[in-house]
Amino acid sequence: MRGSDFSVSSRLNVAVIGAGYWGPNLARNFRASPDWNLAAICDLDIERAQRVADGVGGVPVTPSLDDVLADPGIDAIAIATPARTHHPIVLKALDAGKHVMVEKPLADERARGVEMVERARANGLVLMADHTYxxxxxxxxxxxxxxxxxxxxxxxxxxxxxxxxxxxxxxxxxxxxxxxxxxxxxxxxxxxxxxxxxxxxxxxxxxxxxxxxxxxxxxxxxxxxxxxxxxxxxxxxxxxxxxxxxxxxxxxxxxxxxxxxxxxxxxxxxxxxxxxxxxxxxxxxxxxxxxxxxxxxxxxEALANVAAEFAASIREKRDARTSGESGLRVLxxxxxxxxxxxxxxxxxxxxxxxxxxxxxx
Amino acid sequence: MRGSDFSVSSRLNVAVIGAGYWGPNLARNFRASPDWNLAAICDLDIERAQRVADGVGGVPVTPSLDDVLADPGIDAIAIATPARTHHPIVLKALDAGKHVMVEKPLADERARGVEMVERARANGLVLMADHTYxxxxxxxxxxxxxxxxxxxxxxxxxxxxxxxxxxxxxxxxxxxxxxxxxxxxxxxxxxxxxxxxxxxxxxxxxxxxxxxxxxxxxxxxxxxxxxxxxxxxxxxxxxxxxxxxxxxxxxxxxxxxxxxxxxxxxxxxxxxxxxxxxxxxxxxxxxxxxxxxxxxxxxxEALANVAAEFAASIREKRDARTSGESGLRVLxxxxxxxxxxxxxxxxxxxxxxxxxxxxxx
Amino acid sequence: MRGSDFSVSSRLNVAVIGAGYWGPNLARNFRASPDWNLAAICDLDIERAQRVADGVGGVPVTPSLDDVLADPGIDAIAIATPARTHHPIVLKALDAGKHVMVEKPLADERARGVEMVERARANGLVLMADHTYxxxxxxxxxxxxxxxxxxxxxxxxxxxxxxxxxxxxxxxxxxxxxxxxxxxxxxxxxxxxxxxxxxxxxxxxxxxxxxxxxxxxxxxxxxxxxxxxxxxxxxxxxxxxxxxxxxxxxxxxxxxxxxxxxxxxxxxxxxxxxxxxxxxxxxxxxxxxxxxxxxxxxxxEALANVAAEFAASIREKRDARTSGESGLRVLxxxxxxxxxxxxxxxxxxxxxxxxxxxxxx
Amino acid sequence: MRGSDFSVSSRLNVAVIGAGYWGPNLARNFRASPDWNLAAICDLDIERAQRVADGVGGVPVTPSLDDVLADPGIDAIAIATPARTHHPIVLKALDAGKHVMVEKPLADERARGVEMVERARANGLVLMADHTYxxxxxxxxxxxxxxxxxxxxxxxxxxxxxxxxxxxxxxxxxxxxxxxxxxxxxxxxxxxxxxxxxxxxxxxxxxxxxxxxxxxxxxxxxxxxxxxxxxxxxxxxxxxxxxxxxxxxxxxxxxxxxxxxxxxxxxxxxxxxxxxxxxxxxxxxxxxxxxxxxxxxxxxEALANVAAEFAASIREKRDARTSGESGLRVLxxxxxxxxxxxxxxxxxxxxxxxxxxxxxx
The missing domain is CATH 3.30.360.10 (Dihydrodipicolinate Reductase; domain 2)
Structure with missing residues (x-):
């Protein structure tokens, strides 16, 4: 799914989940980031995913979240799906060992957000809230x-x-x-x-x-x-x-x-x-x-800073500045x-x- | 206290009570109004009253509210004193048969406002709230x-x-x-x-x-x-x-x-x-x-309209558009x-x- | 260079000349227009042309203006090159039978603009000034x-x-x-x-x-x-x-x-x-x-209207609303x-x- | 025309000439200034002069410029009459030994402005342009x-x-x-x-x-x-x-x-x-x-500063910061x-x- 040359492989690999309103912005900024390799765009509506991929110049697309999570080369996922889907996707991703960035609000219920935050901590993974502003x-x-x-x-x-x-x-x-x-x-x-x-x-x-x-x-x-x-x-x-x-x-x-x-x-x-x-x-x-x-x-552009912070928090093994906890406080x-x-x-x-x-x- | 020629005596006579922050504005607008004769400015601080009188060109001043209220030529008073003094002054004035306009807020307690509104109604007099805006x-x-x-x-x-x-x-x-x-x-x-x-x-x-x-x-x-x-x-x-x-x-x-x-x-x-x-x-x-x-x-200027409305409500024997009741609702x-x-x-x-x-x- | 199916061939074919500052905007709008098929992007710097082509999803590129003008399928060209190059490119294109839209200013000298306007008229072709505003x-x-x-x-x-x-x-x-x-x-x-x-x-x-x-x-x-x-x-x-x-x-x-x-x-x-x-x-x-x-x-977006007007003026065999003459008056x-x-x-x-x-x- | 007590006589005495649009502002500011005693208001229309005088609290009025200039107690005049009258009034005043402040523009013709500036210099008097802004x-x-x-x-x-x-x-x-x-x-x-x-x-x-x-x-x-x-x-x-x-x-x-x-x-x-x-x-x-x-x-208020500068330039025997020369440059x-x-x-x-x-x- 990714190139093998050194300059690219030293980047982190991210898949964008959700190709609706916000997904294209995420895709564009990960694509332009020196920290990231945009490895895949995932949406149940594969044509929508393809349109986003075309807009950023030829990124693989898939309708299967499971395939993305099964790919050992993927380091992280960025989720831009409706709030009610955050909880199951995030838990699955964290259990697959992926770092996760998730659109606001963190979840549709506080209790679910708590579970997400605790799972990330337990698994030693970054859970970042995409508080773009x-x-x-x-x-x-x-x-x-x-x-x-x-x-x-x-x-x-x-x-x-x-x-x-x-x-x-x-x-x-x-x-x-x-x-x-x-x-x-x-x-x-x-x-x-x-x-x-x-x-x-x-x-x-x-x-x-x-x-x-x-x-x-x-x-x-x-x-x-x-x-x-x-x-x-x-x-x-x-x-x-x-x-x-x-x-x-x-x-x-x-x-x-x-x-x-x-x-x-x-x-x-x-x-x-x-x-x-x-x-x-x-x-x-x-x-x-x-x-x-x-x-x-x-x-x-704020999202360029978001992409950089997500990478930095992963590399430095620290909480993101807009951590899951901050998302939880908002929730x-x-x-x-x-x-x-x-x-x-x-x-x-x-x-x-x-x-x-x-x-x- | 007032001139006797017809053009002036057909005007209503008003005294301004209180020569502090707002009083000079009232005095200036009553003075300029075709509906009113500014008959007196009343303030315990007689020098302050005199300064306001000088500013509008020679109006009688007095430190005595009682003298004002005892003057049968005075039709109405406009009160620009602190809120806690509204209740006693207004009741006194209403009992002396004067129409009253009073600065916002109507009173410092709702119960007092109710008493004022009821007294005005009982006495058949206008009680107007100076809601200038x-x-x-x-x-x-x-x-x-x-x-x-x-x-x-x-x-x-x-x-x-x-x-x-x-x-x-x-x-x-x-x-x-x-x-x-x-x-x-x-x-x-x-x-x-x-x-x-x-x-x-x-x-x-x-x-x-x-x-x-x-x-x-x-x-x-x-x-x-x-x-x-x-x-x-x-x-x-x-x-x-x-x-x-x-x-x-x-x-x-x-x-x-x-x-x-x-x-x-x-x-x-x-x-x-x-x-x-x-x-x-x-x-x-x-x-x-x-x-x-x-x-x-x-x-x-809004206060010119206020002066006109106060006169009209008296002459037409109706509530002012910003009546005591409206002052009471605010209160x-x-x-x-x-x-x-x-x-x-x-x-x-x-x-x-x-x-x-x-x-x- | 173009597809052969009816829905596409009923569109006019345009090549964008110049892939610098303004060219990508032209390319994007012609690409999105229902009136046009974006047939080529032409720039001496072929890598720059390719980047623009990638941004709009796979359009042929070429460094050769002559090749573009020699293509009988190309109906029109849109020029976004420096002003001093407008005159030779426009004349060449008009002589090749292409309709032309050209960036402001029409030319770098009035006399050259006159020649361009006269040539377009003589050849019965549309010369449109891209007065985007x-x-x-x-x-x-x-x-x-x-x-x-x-x-x-x-x-x-x-x-x-x-x-x-x-x-x-x-x-x-x-x-x-x-x-x-x-x-x-x-x-x-x-x-x-x-x-x-x-x-x-x-x-x-x-x-x-x-x-x-x-x-x-x-x-x-x-x-x-x-x-x-x-x-x-x-x-x-x-x-x-x-x-x-x-x-x-x-x-x-x-x-x-x-x-x-x-x-x-x-x-x-x-x-x-x-x-x-x-x-x-x-x-x-x-x-x-x-x-x-x-x-x-x-x-x-203004450029969407520009693209529509360029197509309409060609189809209706009339001057564009911002014609070569208007460009000449500005010049x-x-x-x-x-x-x-x-x-x-x-x-x-x-x-x-x-x-x-x-x-x- | 002026009081004789020390605190007042230590002030400079000024007469305002012209009671039209700008005169009332001059009168008000000279009246409020600690540097000045407003000694007279002069206008051919004596009723207009009186209205201005009433507005600032009892200042003498006169229709006669000559009387003002003949009064040895008057130190200075401030002119707010139409531009075409500036030249004769200023020259007369300068010849009567009065300092002069004059409304913009200094005169209606440059040559007249030159004469005014030269006369002021020759007579050793202040000629100030009222460039209020x-x-x-x-x-x-x-x-x-x-x-x-x-x-x-x-x-x-x-x-x-x-x-x-x-x-x-x-x-x-x-x-x-x-x-x-x-x-x-x-x-x-x-x-x-x-x-x-x-x-x-x-x-x-x-x-x-x-x-x-x-x-x-x-x-x-x-x-x-x-x-x-x-x-x-x-x-x-x-x-x-x-x-x-x-x-x-x-x-x-x-x-x-x-x-x-x-x-x-x-x-x-x-x-x-x-x-x-x-x-x-x-x-x-x-x-x-x-x-x-x-x-x-x-x-x-700018005019308060104007009044202060006029007084200071007279007392310090220097040009005003907006001197006659500056008025001349504008002219x-x-x-x-x-x-x-x-x-x-x-x-x-x-x-x-x-x-x-x-x-x-």
Whole structure:
């Protein structure tokens, strides 16, 4: 299935499973990556697989997942199939000794995600969540700035992702869009997404049978808050995240290619005094109205970075930066959101660790 | 206190109570109004009152509310004092037979607002809420478009009002900013703001003792939802409201003077069939990607319209378009928001009518 | 070189000449077109040709233009080679009986363009200028609106196309960027680009040997004016055209995907009176401040429309909508611009028709 | 006319001449200035003068310029009358020993401006041009950045000032709007506005008798260029200036209050070699794609700065930062623009110094 010359065989071999919406992007980026040899494209619809293969210049295709997994030359698989199929495919692949990258969301149920994460760990294999947005130059820079303490302690994170969107047949707007916001928050926040409860408010005013407008509120540690607004019914497209810190505040506007990331040296300063009363506290509030700064961002396709990280994590025998655990944290919030929706928006506990019990009481 | 010639005496006489932040604006607009004679400015700080009087060209000033109310020539008073003082001043004025306009919020407690509204009704006097935003050309146009059925049935209303703002000593960000959004929603929605529960999520990451970041989620009738995001800690200023309808969707961007109101003939159409299953329902979803239209808006200061409406409601012996009841509905939501905050964001019932009991169970 | 089955042979056969920057786009669009069979890709650098062929799925390649032209099955060629090579290639192709589409600018000298246009006419073949922008949904809509009289008579056209751009080795900023603006103006103006003189102002502050900043002023008929600003040194990217008319004014902002075309029902009305003096004339000026309207635009790649128009013009034996003559008009303005630059910006006559004499006096 | 107490008499006394459009702004700012005592408002229309006086709280008014000039207590006058009246009023005032600030443009003819500047110098008095824009926080910052070498050598300046504007009865769009752009360029460029020729292109497509759309191209020293686009017929409002430098490029967008001034560390670098040929020169071009930075700007009304500078220049016996000479340079360009218009846009020499001869040959 692969060439035998040294320069190619020193690459890792990957098969892309699923040739639908996202598969062609994976195929193109693995094909262009210096780390990878794109060894196969697998889809039950073999003609669809062939079209993707043609688009990247002659890669073998197969309708059989079993054949791919049986091939000892294949090091890893990248899965771009519907969420409900992730669990069986991933477990099979891990049991066949393959490293696995899987589309968001990790699985369609948290318990299944836990099983996947545990299996990967038990088998000593990489399980990477393809949280593509995390590998955009903008988000990589945001993570770096926060890690360097440039924003100070995080006060709030507000994310808006609205657009006239396809009403998905099987998932609501939370499961469709919020994985982006949640995975980014998990990636850039120093302690990851550490919400212990979620309140979800959804609306289905068109009676589609699922929420088309949604809001997620998540108290974070130390009094901070994270919030997500997702919406399929908005005629205008907004993709904006504001991250407020004690030192500076950052705005990421993904639809402004000329200035995606702006850092404002503006904010409220509050000198806390141990003996302060409400009155003295007020008197120590001050406002900074400093400069704005927009870092230059390299132009690089996020999926190229994803492919590189997947290879690096395999070679360095470490977790990927967007590990199965991060995918699991996203899944935990989504599942808690569904729980909160069922309770008319009352806060619902977010499961953590690898436990699978019912956390709602 | 007033001139005696006919052209002036045919005007109504008003006194402005409170010469702080908002009072000068009221004074200037009453002074310029063809409907009103600005008869007095009243403030305990007489020098402050005098400065306001000087700015509008020689109006009598007084530190005594009682003197104002005792003057039989005064038809009405406009109150721009702190919220906690509204209740006693308004009741006194109503009992003195004066029509009253009062700054938002109507009062600092719902029960007091109820008493004010009932007293005005009992005394046959106008009690108007100065919901200034409702009288901007943009909001008047929005109200008209919705009333004319141009948007169809309302599906969602999403309002964002964020800015680096002064941290108020006595109120949180909900009570400071959300009255704007809530009063506008009450004004433009055909049935007013009919939320029966509110979920409020707040954060106080700077430990100021009150929420500085806030979110309000309010299910509306027929599966619609209203949502408000208010924030004192954002370095960027956003004032945007999206109103989604079955026919069209409207975006109001108050910071874009060249195109404040845009109406999008875009959206999701869903042909409901009585016998429809989930599958057939999906097949009847379609998308409209039509034109955008931005109505021309006249340039007129909102407060000039407020002054005109106050006079008209008195002369026509009718409720003002932003009546005491509308102020009360806003107050009811704010009080429910505070209730929800006390329950970690769980939905809290919104009191309605003139009842004053404990609605939370 | 081509398949023999009916469904394919009913298509026209085209060869793409030049596999550099633009060739792959042509290849991809001819490949996807229902009107065309992509019969060959020709480039002296056969490996480059092969890479393009691979990208579109197995098209024959050749380094020999002569072979392509000798193939009786080839109906047409599309040329994406440097401007200085257009003249010999086009003439050769026309003499071989092939229809020709050629990249902008039509040629590197007007006299050569004239020869190309005349040869095409003499041989009864289509010579089409690939003015791609003219086939974007935005420009097609603009042309339609103007043709329908929606803007009224045209008063001015102002085009700005600035960006941090590559400093071209062989051409200045006028020849590199202005063909876009000029070809669009020629396309949308009812009488085409009818400027009889051009004033060009250029600057080369970095001493590159050619203008990097440029301005073109062109008086149009009836007192109107067209103006173009092109700039390689601007850190911000602007692509905006304003077209003022007696009835309405249109703004095309190509970098605003959410509202590329806006039509403003605003303007100055001037009721001219035959006996009017300057004074009475002033008194009849009035201002319209009407609505703004943004037409919905279909999403279609311009080059797909280009391919369709090329086929249609061949089949219908008519000039293409962006004919060789339109390419010649653009070339005439560019050459006059160079003439004006040589005279420190003094107006320089634009050659017209098929004359080739020295028009400058 | 003035009070006699020390704190007031230590202020300079100023009279505002002209109570039309701009006069009230001057009156308000002199009234609020710690440097000035607003001693009188003078207008032939005494009622108009009184209205302005009322607005600032009781200042004496007079219809007589002679009375103002005869008052020995008056130190200075600020003139906000039509341009054609500047020359006689300024000369009279200078001969009466008054310092003078005058609205833009300095005069309606260059020769008159020269006489005014010479008279002021001869009499040892300050003649200041009220180039208000130069005193905005944005322009003050731009001047400072350029003076500090932050942009490097200036390569180009491009200014756009378009809007649906009133068609002035007496002046064309160049004389109405371009003084703003020209005075700003003169203020921020290290050597002032040093253009030696101007090409002006105007259009009057509505047959109003004067240009309503205008373009000015001005070659600067060292191969740089300045360009101005002014337009009364544009439905959209743009006020933007781009200043390109060898080190950085600055964009001033006056209609973006959240980020008026942006400095881009982007550009083209060209390492010039003395022995460089065209080819080697090309090989040394490189591109910087660095960060963007937006300085915080204080909020201060420009006219308050104008009043302060007028007082400081009088007290320090020095030229104002926007001196009569700067007003003269603006006037020289405007007059050359008119000359160029008369020659169909051919470059026209800009008169310099205090000469008054005919520079056009």
């Amino acid at each position: 995390c590998y955009t130059p903008a988000v990589l820079k945001i993570r770096e700035l926060i890690a360097d303490g440039f924003l100070g302690d995080i006060l709030f994170v507000d994310s808006v992702r609205i657009n006239l969107g396809l009403i998905q047949p099987d998932v609501d707007v939370f499961w469709d869009l919020a994985p982006h916001d949640l995975s980014i928050m998990d990636f850039v926040l120093p302690g990851g997404l550490d919400a212990t409860t979620v309140s979800a408010h959804g609306a289905d005013p068109l009676r589609t049978g699922k929420s088309c407008v949604g809001y997620l509120a998540m108290p974070l540690q130390n009094g901070a808050i994270a919030h997500v607004h997702v919406n399929w019914l908005s005629p205008t497209k907004i993709r904006q995240m504001v991250i407020g810190g004690t030192k500076r505040t950052l705005v990421w506007d993904d639809l402004n290619p000329q200035q995606r990331v702006s850092v404002y040296d503006r904010g409220v300063d509050l000198a806390l005094q141990s003996a302060g009363t409400a009155d003295t506290r007020d008197s120590t509030i001050s406002y900074r109205l400093g400069d704005t700064w927009a870092p230059a961002l390299p132009e690089r 935990s919030v989504l599942e808690a959101a569904t729980g909160s929706l069922g309770r008319q928006g009352a806060p619902y506990p977010v499961a953590s660790g690898h436990t699978n019990g019912d956390h709602a009481s | 409702c009288y901007t050309p943009a909001v008047l146009k929005i109200r008209e478009l919705i009333a004319d059925g141009f948007l169809g049935d309302i599906l969602f209303v999403d309002s964002v009002r964020i800015n680096l703002g002064l941290i108020q000593p006595d109120v949180d960000v909900f009570w400071d900013l959300a009255p704007h959004d809530l009063s506008i929603m009450d004004f433009v929605l055909p049935g007013g703001l009919d939320a029966t529960t509110v979920s409020a999520h707040g954060a106080d990451p700077l430990r100021t003792g009150k929420s500085c970041v806030g979110y309000l989620a309010m299910p509306l009738q027929n599966g619609a939802i209203a949502h408000v995001h208010v924030n004192w800690l954002s370095p960027t200023k956003i004032r945007q409201m999206v109103i989604g309808g079955t026919k069209r969707t409207l975006v109001w961007d108050d910071l874009n003077p060249q195109q404040r109101v845009s109406v999008y003939d875009r959206g999701v159409d869903l042909a409901l069939q009585s016998a429809g299953t989930a599958d057939t329902r999906d097949s009847t979803i379609s998308y409209r990607l039509g034109d955008t239209w931005a109505p021309a808006l006249p340039e007129r 009811s939501v704010l009080e429910a928001a505070t209730g929800s905050l006390g329950r970690q964001g769980a939905p809290y019932p919104v009191a309605s009518g003139h009842t004053n009991g404990d609605h939370a169970s | 003219c086939y974007t949904p935005a420009v097609l809509k603009i042309r339609e609106l103007i043709a329908d009289g929606f803007l009224g008579d045209i008063l001015f056209v102002d085009s700005v196309r600035i960006n941090l751009g590559l400093i071209q080795p062989d051409v200045d900023v006028f020849w590199d960027l202005a063909p876009h603006d000029l070809s669009i103006m020629d396309f949308v103006l009812p009488g085409g680009l009818d400027a009889t003189t051009v004033s060009a102002h250029g600057a080369d502050p970095l001493r590159t040997g050619k203008s990097c900043v440029g301005y073109l002023a062109m008086p149009l008929q009836n007192g109107a004016i067209a103006h173009v600003h092109v700039n390689w040194l601007s850190p911000t990217k602007i692509r905006q055209m304003v077209i003022g008319g007696t009835k309405r004014t249109l703004v095309w902002d190509d970098l605003n995907p959410q509202q590329r075309v806006s039509v403003y029902d605003r303007g100055v009305d001037l009721a001219l009176q035959s006996a009017g003096t300057a004074d009475t004339r002033d008194s009849t000026i009035s201002y319209r401040l009407g609505d703004t309207w943004a037409p919905a635009l279909p999403e279609r 005439s303005v560019l050459e006059a611009a160079t003439g004006s630059l040589g005279r420190q910006g003094a107006p320089y006559p634009v050659a017209s028709g098929h004359t080739n004499g020295d028009h400058a006096s | 130069c005193y905005t926080p944005a322009v003050l910052k731009i001047r400072e950045l350029i003076a500090d070498g932050f942009l490097g050598d200036i390569l180009f300046v491009d200014s756009v000032r378009i809007n649906l504007g009133l068609i002035q009865p007496d002046v064309d769009v160049f004389w109405d709007l371009a003084p703003h752009d020209l005075s700003i360029m003169d203020f921020v460029l290290p050597g002032g506005l040093d253009a030696t020729t101007v090409s002006a292109h105007g259009a009057d497509p509505l047959r109003t008798g004067k240009s309503c759309v205008g373009y000015l191209a001005m070659p600067l020293q060292n191969g740089a260029i300045a360009h101005v686009h002014v337009n009364w017929l544009s439905p959209t409002k743009i006020r933007q200036m781009v200043i390109g430098g060898t080190k950085r490029t600055l964009v001033w967008d006056d209609l973006n209050p959240q980020q008026r001034v942006s400095v881009y560390d982007r550009g083209v670098d060209l390492a010039l070699q003395s022995a460089g040929t065209a080819d080697t020169r090309d090989s040394t071009i490189s591109y910087r794609l660095g960060d963007t930075w937006a300085p915080a700007l204080p909020e201060r 020289s360009v405007l007059e050359a623009a008119t000359g160029s218009l008369g020659r169909q846009g051919a470059p026209y020499p800009v008169a310099s110094g205090h000469t008054n001869g005919d520079h056009a040959s």
